[in-house]
Amino acid sequence: MKKQKQSAFRDLAYYSGLGFSVALAIFIGLFIGLGIDRLFDTTPIFMFIFLFFGIIAGFNNIYKVIKRSSKN
Secondary structure, rough: HHHHHHHHHHHHHHHHHHHHHHHHHHHHHHHHHHHHHHHHHHOOOOHHHHHHHHHHHHHHHHHHHHHHHHHH
């Protein structure tokens, strides 16, 4: 019984961190794009490119969690 509670808390911590990791990936992509746009004075181009990469990275994190949970 004690191992089940530990496993449940571990899973809860892992899944609750998922939203944070998805949001963080998107914001990192956004801020990298904004920084490059500011550096080269190309206003929205790199922002959209790196925002797209951030969204892809966020969905990749979700895919990894789904893949991990389907193994269990």
